[in-house]
Amino acid sequence: MKAALRTEEVTKIYGSENASVIAVDHVSLEILPGEFVALVGPSGSGKTSMLAMLAALLSPTSGKIFIGDEELGRMGEKQRARFRREKLGFTFQANNLVPYLTARENVELMLRLNGQLDKVGKARAQELLDRLGLAERLNNLPSQLSGGQQQRVAIARALVHNPEVVLADEPTAALDTERAFQVVETFANLIHEQNRAGIMVTHDLRMTRYVDKIIQMVDGKIQQVISDPAQIEAVALTGSLVSVSQPVALPDFELASNRIRFSEFAMSAA
C-alpha cells in the first residue's frame, strides 16, 4: 500500500550557528492510510517540532516530507494554508475550537473553508457529531461544553473534510482518564473506518491502547518503533515503555541501552 505520509531524513535545527539545538535529527518514517500512530517521548525529544513540520507549519532544516503525492518543502505560504485545510485535520491541546461558533458550526467551518458546505457535507458533520456522542450538543458554544466534549468536537472537525492525514497534539491532556480513553477510542475507530492516517502526540503511554504503532523519540531521533499488538498492549497497560522489555513473553524486544521509566518524563512533559 502507498504511504499516506512519508518523511526522508527530516531534521530541524533551531537557533544560530554557535548556539543551535537539534530538535529533530534525521527522522524517516512512513504511515499508511488507516494507520493510527502514537508519537511518544520525553519532554524536549522533538515531538512537537516533528508534528509542526508534518503540519506544514514549520519548515525542516533538511530532509523531505511527502503527504500523498505532494512534497511540503516546495510550497509557499499560501499553498501551505490551502494544503492544511484540504489535506490535513487537526486537534490541538488547548484553545481548539473557535469560541463564538457552536459545536456544529466549528465542525462545518472546515467545510466552509474548503467550499464544501453542501448537503452531503452537512450530513457528514451531523453523522460525525452523532458518532462522537454530541447529538444533544450541536448548538452549544465551546464554553458550554466539557473538556472531553470539546476534544470530540475537534475530532469531528479534524475528520469532516476527508483529510489524508489527521494530526492530534496531546488530545487527552485536559481530560480525566476515563474521558481520555473514550476520546482516543472513538478517534481510533473513526481513523480506521475512514481509512485516514492518524498521528497522535501524547505523553500518556496508557493512551496507546488503541494505536497500531508507537514511535518513540529521544533527543530528536527515533529510539524505537513498536508495532507488535502484544507489545503495544503491554505498554498501554503498564503506562511505561521500560516494562515491555521485562516480560519473557517478549524476548525479541531490546531496550537495554535505554532503561528509563518514561513516566518520570511524563511528569515534566511540556
Add this chain to the structure above:
Amino acid sequence: MSVYLAFKEVWRNLGRYLLFSLVIALITILVLFIAALAGGLANANKQLIEKLDADLLVYQENVDLQVTSSRLGNQALRELRRIPGVESAGPLGFASATIVFDDSREPLDISMVGVEPGKPGDPALIEGTGLRSRRANDAVIDVSIARQTGLSLGDRFTLRTIQGTEEEYYTLMVVGITDERQYFFQPSIFMPLATWEKIKPQAAPASDQETIYNVLAVQLEQPEQAQAVVRVIAERVAGIEVTDKQTAIEALPGYSAQQSTLNTQQAFTLLIGVLVVGGFFQIQTLQKVAQIGVLKAIGSSSGSVALAVMLQIILVTIIGVGIGALGTLLLSLGLPGNIPIVFTGASVIGALALLLSIGPLGGLVSIRLALRIDPLTAIGLSS
C-alpha cells in the same frame, strides 16, 4: 468566509461590540456638535455679509478691514460708480440698537444696518414692499426678529439708542421681512441710510453734515472679472481698500480664531476616536492570538483572518456613527433655540466621512497584528 466569521463573532458577543459602538456614537455626537457649533458661530458672525448681494466690499484704507473703524463718504461712492465694470454700489452703515416694547416683551438687541434703497445691501424680501424712500422711517426686519418679537408687516416698533448722554427713542414701521441675517451675534434691521444716520448711537445728535457710512457693497457687471476691476478701483479711488466677501468674513473680529479653535477641537476629538478604536481592537486582537493561530493552522489564510477583523471594525464604526448621528438629531431637536448650532449638509457629511474613517484607521495596527500571528502558536511553538 471572513464575512461569516466576522458577523458570527459580533453576533455572539453582541453586548461587547454594541458597547463599543456606543463609545463611537458618543464621539460622533461630540464631533457633530462641535461642527454645528462652529457653523452656528460662523453664521452668527458672517451671515449678513455672506448674504450681501455684492461681489466686492470697499473699506477705508488702513483699517484692517474692520467694519466699525472704516469710514467712507460720498466722494468714494461717486468715484466708484464711475469705474467701468461696476454695475452698482451701495453704502452700508452698521450700528447697534435695541428694540423696546411698551408691553411685557423683552427688549431685543439688534444690528441696525443703513442701506440705500434699491442698491446693493438692500436685502431681498420674503414679504412686504421694502424700503421706499431715502428718508422714511421704514425698516426691513430679519425673520428671526419677527419670530422672537411677533412683529409683522405694517407694525410700528420703537428703537432705543444712546446719543450723547441721552437715551433716544425712534419709531419705525415694518415694511418688509427678509431671511435671517445675523451680524455680530445679533439679528438685523435694515433702514434707509439717512434714517440710520439719524438714529445710530453717536456722541452728539446728528447734524446736517455729509453722511458717513462704513463700507460699500459693489456689484459687478461681470463677477468673474473681479480681479481686473479691483485693480482699476485701487488705481482710481484714493484712500480705500477693496476685497472679496470671503476675505471680509475672515477679517471679522474673532471669526478666524473661533473657527480655528473649533476645528482644532474637532481634529482632536477625531484623533481620540482613532486612538480609542485602535486601542479597543488591539486589545481585542491580542486576546484572540491563540484563536487566530488555530484558525490559521487549520487553513484559513492570513488575509481572510485580517479581513474579518477589518469587517468588524467597519461594522462597529458604521453602527456607532449611525447611532451617534441619530442621537445628535434627537438631541438637537431638544435643545433650546438660543444655542447657536447650525447643521449644514456639507459640514455634517464631511464630519461623518471623517468619523467613518476613524475605525479603519485606528484598526490598522490590529490588522497588522492579525496578519502576523504565526499559526505555530496553535501547537505552542514559536518560530
